[in-house]
Amino acid sequence: MKFLSLKKAYFRELLILLVILLIEFNFAQCFDKWLPYFKASLKWKLYFCLHGCLLILWFYLVYRSLTQGGVVAKCWQQFKVLSIPRGAKWALSIVFIGIVLTVGFAKSYYPFYEVGMFRWSSSKWKPNKVLYKTKYFYYDQGEPKLLDLRKASFFLLHEHLGWGYTHEFTFSAAYHNKGQKENFEFIQSLMKERGIDTLWVGVQMVNYETGEVSFNPDPCNAITVNETEKLHYGPIYIPEYQLIKCNDAH
Amino acid sequence: MSLPGSAIQLAVFRIALGLQVFYSSSSELFALLQTVDGTKGTKTIFPAAMDEWIAAMAYPYMTVAMQVLSILLVLGLFTRFVLPVLATLFILAFGFWYTKFNAPIPWLYVWFPLLILCFTRCSDRLSLDAQFGFTKEEQSKTSVYRWPIEVVTGWYAYIYVAAGLAKILPFNKGLYWLDGATSQKIIYDRYLDSFFHFVVGKPFFDYTQHAWVFGVLSISSLLIELTCIILFFTNRYNNWIIFLIGSMHLFLYLTGVPGFMQLALVLSLCLLSPSLFQKKSVQETSI
Numbered sequence: 001m002k003f004l005s006l007k008k009a010y011f012r013e014l015l016i017l018l019v020i021l022l023i024e025f026n027f028a029q030c031f032d033k034w035l036p037y038f039k040a041s042l043k044w045k046l047y048f049c050l051h052g053c054l055l056i057l058w059f060y061l062v063y064r065s066l067t068q069g070g071v072v073a074k075c076w077q078q079f080k081v082l083s084i085p086r087g088a089k090w091a092l093s094i095v096f097i098g099i100v101l102t103v104g105f106a107k108s109y110y111p112f113y114e115v116g117m118f119r120w121s122s123s124k125w126k127p128n129k130v131l132y133k134t135k136y137f138y139y140d141q142g143e144p145k146l147l148d149l150r151k152a153s154f155f156l157l158h159e160h161l162g163w164g165y166t167h168e169f170t171f172s173a174a175y176h177n178k179g180q181k182e183n184f185e186f187i188q189s190l191m192k193e194r195g196i197d198t199l200w201v202g203v204q205m206v207n208y209e210t211g212e213v214s215f216n217p218d219p220c221n222a223i224t225v226n227e228t229e230k231l232h233y234g235p236i237y238i239p240e241y242q243l244i245k246c247n248d249a250h
Numbered sequence: 251m252s253l254p255g256s257a258i259q260l261a262v263f264r265i266a267l268g269l270q271v272f273y274s275s276s277s278e279l280f281a282l283l284q285t286v287d288g289t290k291g292t293k294t295i296f297p298a299a300m301d302e303w304i305a306a307m308a309y310p311y312m313t314v315a316m317q318v319l320s321i322l323l324v325l326g327l328f329t330r331f332v333l334p335v336l337a338t339l340f341i342l343a344f345g346f347w348y349t350k351f352n353a354p355i356p357w358l359y360v361w362f363p364l365l366i367l368c369f370t371r372c373s374d375r376l377s378l379d380a381q382f383g384f385t386k387e388e389q390s391k392t393s394v395y396r397w398p399i400e401v402v403t404g405w406y407a408y409i410y411v412a413a414g415l416a417k418i419l420p421f422n423k424g425l426y427w428l429d430g431a432t433s434q435k436i437i438y439d440r441y442l443d444s445f446f447h448f449v450v451g452k453p454f455f456d457y458t459q460h461a462w463v464f465g466v467l468s469i470s471s472l473l474i475e476l477t478c479i480i481l482f483f484t485n486r487y488n489n490w491i492i493f494l495i496g497s498m499h500l501f502l503y504l505t506g507v508p509g510f511m512q513l514a515l516v517l518s519l520c521l522l523s524p525s526l527f528q529k530k531s532v533q534e535t536s537i
Contacts, residue, residue: 091365095362106419117354127438127457131441150444154508164276166278168353186281186286
């Protein structure tokens with residue numbers, strides 16, 4: 001046993017407190033969504049009141065546990081007698097409160113974080129058999145070569161960008177900011193330092209039905225796909241000279 | 251927390267955390283975020299004026315200072331003075347960057363262990379401080395080395411339990427989440443940027459089909475994350491948890507979500523039994 005050296009008898013009490021807390025977290029996270037219903041219907045008013053009562057019950061149970069030697073008192077006692085520096089105890093207390101609030105309300109205020117990665121539900125999402133991805137590429141001895149930005153952050157796989165081009169960098173450049181001209185100019189300047197003058201946008205695609213992966217360097221196709229297809233993190237920035245080249249070709 | 255600990259385990263964790271801080275603060279991301287708009291919608295507890303001050307003049311110095319201090323932390327030199335300054339700089343600087351980067355990045359989980367190390371005797375072993383006699387001799391009461399490890403284990407448990415809760419709360423959304431569509435979408439969307447694609451070259455099967463596979467993956471990841479609550483009560487299953495979490499992150503790493511593998515490994519050091527490190531101490535002494 002470690003943080004909580006608890007007897008089995010305490011676990012039931014702890015479980016009840018946690019279940020009520022979870023129900024209240026659920027309510028807190030739906031509060032904004034449910035508020036309009038509260039104003040419109042008596043049933044919802046009762047539902048809100050029920051949650052209010054549950055919250056009062058939770059505080060009462062915590063109070064009772066604290067005053068009658070229950071699990072909360074046991075935890076508090078253990079925390080008080082911990083032989084750790086006072087500053088660390090304060091830090092732990094503040095961080096604990098911050099975490100409970102952010103996780104409960106599912107709202108992050110750095111440095112407190114609710115750890116909500118991939119929390120969304122994609123139940124209504126319908127995948128296409130072909131996935132398109134617009135990516136920058138360059139010509140090397142007449143052959144198109146892909147600039148796989150995300151590849152750069154894998155230590156053994158990177159081709160152009162080395163130390164410092166972390167997963168966060170490639171995520172930001174390949175996803176978050178890919179639609180911005182400044183992002184393109186930043187990448188372009190990096191590639192110029194590495195002897196690659198011109199970057200184009202092409203379309204990489206995977207057909208999940210056949211398993212075939214291909215790349216189309218046609219500048220006009222990239223413009224069309226960029227404008228018409230639903231792309232992960234939206235369209236990419238296409239440089240002016242590619243747009244001109246495509247216009248000239250037509 | 252009064253269990254016997256290992257000065258070496260705490261020192262190894264200090265070194266690993268120092269390396270992680272050096273890695274994070276050396277990222278070219280910051281140069282990029284100076285030129286692009288970045289994302290919006292992320293909030294910090296710090297006043298906007300502080301972010302403006304960091305943006306206007308402080309960030310280049312803060313970045314260099316963090317790099318230098320993290321090297322000192324790895325070396326274990328002047329650790330007592332380095333840690334509070336580094337922890338403060340880290341929290342402030344990465345708070346500023348976080349306002350432009352809305353994603354669950356690893357540095358969100360580094361600040362607390364760094365803060366906790368400020369109160370510890372983490373440079374009693376494997377440090378220049380110990381070599382030069384800048385620190386007191388290694389304590390015979392080894393619980394002073396144990397409590398920080400247990401606190402970071404608690405932090406580890408919080409990360410995964412909170413991640414699990416985020417997936418099932420609110421409950422009505424949680425039920426839909428378990429159908430696996432979210433996992434399917436991530437693997438589908440990120441395939442062309444994934445390690446699997448770069449190395450293997452083609453998908454293993456039709457990712458638009460076989461929804462049950464993704465359902466199993468989703469339920470498994472949820473169970474693994476929620477299982478970490480055990481860490482609050484017992485150390486008995488730590489090796490299993492390291493294995494499960496490690497497997498989950500390895501899978502994510504290969505499928506296009508690579509960011510957390512490294513941090514999970516760093517934090518997992520605290521889940522290892524101190525006896526593993528004690529054996530090394532004994533061997534060293536006998537040599």
